[in-house]
Amino acid sequence: MSGDILKERPALFLASRLKRLAERMQGDVAALGGAVGLEIQPAQYSLLATLDAYGPQTIGELSQAMGLSQPAITRNAAKLAQMGLVAIDRLHKDQRHKTVSLTARGEADMACSKALVWPQVEAAVRDLLAGMETQFLAQIDAIETALAQKPLHQRFAPAGLRLLPFSDERAALFGAINREWIEAMYRLEPADLDVLDHPRARIIEKGGEIWFVEAQGLGVVGTCALLKTGEGQYELGKMGVLEAARGRKAGEFLLREMIARVRALGARRLYLLSNSRSAAAVHLYEKLGFRHDEGIMREFGARYERCNVAMLFPLSANGAKAAA
Known part of the structure; x- marks a missing residue:
């Protein structure tokens, strides 16, 4: 029995x-x-x-x-x-x-x-x-x-990973980490360069946020931005992890933290723009609850030439994956 x-x-x-x-x-x-x-x-x-x-x-x-x-x-x-x-x-x-x-x-x-x-x-x-x-x-x-x-996912963060806020000293890392993945798969567009070269002016001073993930023994290995695009509205963007740090779950850790951060800000809308060639990233977004959304594509997709994926996150207590 x-x-x-x-x-x-x-x-x-x-x-x-x-x-x-x-x-x-x-x-x-x-x-x-x-x-x-x-x-x-x-x-x-x-x-x-x-x-x-x-x-x-x-x-x-x-x-x-x-x-x-x-x-x-x-x-x-x-x-x-x-x-x-x-x-x-x-x-x-x-x-x-x-x-x-x-x-x-x-x-x-x-x-x-x-x-x-x-x-x-x-x-x-x-x-x-x-x-x-x-x-x-x-x-x-x-x-x-x-x-x-403090949601469950923040209570079992992968060992050796730590979230760090934006600072002028880390501004160069924001540009370097994003340039690595963008140049490896696509080409830098004017919209990319404007944000990467002026992160404080284009993101922080407009009400957005930039965060970094640090891996023990490697230093800062990843970054992500929350771009404020309206009242209570944020675009998840410029998220990348250095090739040398892949496999440490740094990207998933960072994405979970960004979702939690947006909730803490009381936001009503969180969306992202991507490309189907970034299959691993799109799969991660889907895993954590983002959903493909044609309305987001129509509203914001023209911002990047490479954009053919637009996703929206259901901002609620039940939006993220539930515990067992």
Whole structure:
């Protein structure tokens, strides 16, 4: 007879253990709702409750308020619209500006839920957590706060790698590292030279950032820039690792740090421009959650002659790869 691997490796499978617990509890909530004729699934309640409490919201506002990715919000809202519980108004072409609101049926089902389902659920959960409710919920708050301050990926950085900020002394390294990979695969374009020769003026003084990764025994081996291209909007660019340092996971370490940095800045949009010839880089972007985006290509792709890949990162709590 096999054992319970989730219990045997509790730290490794913490997220899966919590998901299993959630599914068991949500199954009971669904049964309570079904008993009073409601079709609402437990996972749909948080979106409905947000609309019920705060009124109509855009996809972007719901994403920020609920801490979920915009694609996840869009999928959930679409299902609720099919059920006739919400209405989605396309005010703009931009997905984030679709406004979601409760329909009359949605309002009625929420009133029924709050009267007949939620009180039973709250009473049952309090009974389940008898004697440990305050401590347990405080621990969940502490975990969420700790993850917001320092995500998991920052807690297991590859040995020997360290993140360093921009300084005028390192400005020359920014140009040298990028020149190596650009000249090896493409040609330096005017847009490249302008940024590489004037990193402080073109990036730092315009609200952007430049970071470096240092490898023990080798010094600075990689760099990346966050170019501010609008309010709450950044382009991930000029990311490169010296050929001599390949294989040390320096690029992945740097990219994870940049994603975390953009989140810390409260950005609403992170995108990048690349070329399919940089297959290893594109694969890394995909691995960490970037998605190919035709809208980004149309909006920014003309900046470089070599650009034939444009990607967008879903800036949310669930955007990055989840733990096991």
